Amino acid sequence: MDFAKQLKSSVDIVKVIGEVVRLKKASANRYAGLCPFHTEKTPSFSVSTLHQFYKCFGCDAKGDVIRFVMEFEHLTFPEALKTLADRNGIPMPQRHEYHDNESRLRNALYEMHQIAAKIFSTNLASAAGAEAREYLRRRGLSSEAIEHFGLGYSNRSFQDLVQQFRQFAPEQLEASGLVRKRNEGSGFYDAFRGRLMFPIHDEQGQVIAFGGRALGEGDEPKYLNSPETPIYKKSSLLYNLHRSKETIRKSGYTVLVEGYMDVIGVYSAGVRNVVASCGTSLTSGHVRTLRRHSESIVVNFDPDAAGEKATERSIQMLLEERMRVKILELEGGLDPDEFVKKHGADIYREKLEKASGYFLWLAERARKKFDMRTSEGRIDGLKFLLPAVERIPDKLERAAVADEVAGYLNIDRGLVLDQFRKTAMKGPNEAARNHQPTISRTERIMLRSLLAGREIREILVPQLRSSPLLPGWTTRNILQVLFSLHDSDPDFAFPDIEGRLEDRDKSLLLAVVFADNTDETFTPEQALTYLGIIQADERQAEINQIRLQLKQAERLGQMEEALRLMQILSELQREDRGKRSALA
Secondary structure (H helix, E strand, O other): OOOHHHHHHHHHHHHHHHHHOEEEEEEEEEEOOOOOOOOOOOOEEEEOOOOOOOEEEEEEEEOOOHHHHHHOOOHHHHHHHHHHHHOOOOOOOOOHHOOOOOHHHHHHHHHHHHHHHHHHHHHHHHHHHHHHHHHHHHOOOHHHHHHHOOOOOOOOOOOOOHHHHHHOOOOHHHHHHHHHEOOOOOOOOOOOOEEEEEEEEEOOEEHHHHHHHHEEOOOOOOOEEOOOOOOOOOOOOOOOOHHHHHHHHHHEEEEEEHHHHHHHHHHHOOOOEEEEOOOOOHHHHHHHHHOOOOOEEHHHHHOOOHHHHEEEEEEHHHHHHEEEEEOOOHHOOOOOOHHHHHHHHHHHHHHHHHOOOHHHHHHHHHHHOOOOOOOOHHHHHHHHHHHHHHHOOOOOHHHHHHHHHHHOOOOOOOOOOOHHHHHOOOOOOOOOOOOOOOHHHHHHHHHHHHHHOHHHHHHHHHHHOOOHHHOOOOOHHHHHHHHHHHHOOOOOOHHHHHHOHHHHHHHHHHHHHHHOOOOOOHHHHHHHHHHHHHHHHHHHHHHHHHHHHHHHHHHHHHHHHHHHHHHHHHHHHHHHHHHHHHHH
């Protein structure tokens, strides 16, 4: 068995995918969830425990566990093998070492970020890190929190990291985002200097970037963040998600705050379902990442003008991705970190539980922005609120909220509904499902039986291969490939057959495997029973054929041939009755 096949047989695909996608059990052998590869409102993504295979019927993403890791984490095949092996404690043979340039680059970047994280952490504990330690003391961070979040300090030296990166090639240094190339001459210098450092992790917990906060009053910018690299896509990655994702799923919602310190303060107080974007505005990629773990969110940005604008922008984006949104505004002008330290985690949790719906927050904002005493102000308020109303996916809820707008702004209901009809956004089109040919129950059962395992195939394949019914079956091409694989490797896996089919037959196969009624379990005894049913169908087909020939002989006056056919027909019918009695 080659290593890839060994790995796939050792790793549970549901466990791997379940770490990044909320999967719910749909049947005994199937889990379902929202597809991580495209935006959708209802789950079209399925994972088969029986065949260790996933399929999205919306965007057609499909494959085995290795393919999922490659596609989701943007890895090459050897990188995906190594990633899965490392996470599951499976040693890799030496022949699978990386050889292609892309893999070597990504591997080097991971190593450089690990080195940098250790250097920054050491610096923070040194004499040079005194200023950073004092800042953290003033912000009330414990030594446990500092260690847990891996905080560090970048020395003011231009060569602190460069000197430790001598083993890496110039192109690897330039791609890392940790050092920069000098404008004049050759050589590199450290990108982060004299800053409090926040390591940024991917969903698997590997350090892939940094955020650096200035400590001096005149140092600009206040926050300096890593650029995008081959291992860091800031438009979809959220700070602290690797720690919070399990709690997000269990609690059923995410708390979204603005910055690193807010996350650390709230998380350290015991509210573990908290994340932030990494030094950038919220994007649709961030929202899709969040939605994989929960469809509900409480936005708790800082209570200043910038925070209000960011909240307003985030509402539109979250609604576009069909999230259920609440807004938490903390009194006293306190940001989440300050509030938790002043009032405690229990009070903060109460605030989260009582957070208002986004519409009430927007309506209050409209009242502050526009003069509700004038008709012009009320119309402006209506125009301000309508885009958010239009993004409500449910039509009935949308109509109810539009009606509420009229009462809230004291505007004629007819005017609101008229504006609403003109501008209401149509719901997103669902991905078109390919029309599938009808597959008989017998074919479905036989195909599932053949896929159930080698023991059953050894019973069925010799009989089915010569069946006169096979040329008329919708699944005949799938079965021919399956027969061929059985001959060459009786222990073949599901992806082996899927990978050898044309698109039409792939769709047929997956439609059978991921159907809602796939809970049957198959045994050799059941296989023999199903085989008997097929053989009975074969006899019936032969009986029908003899009857046609008999009618033709009688019509042509061929009495001798008619008598011969009558005798054959009688024997076939007697044999068929006996066989059916045995099956009953």
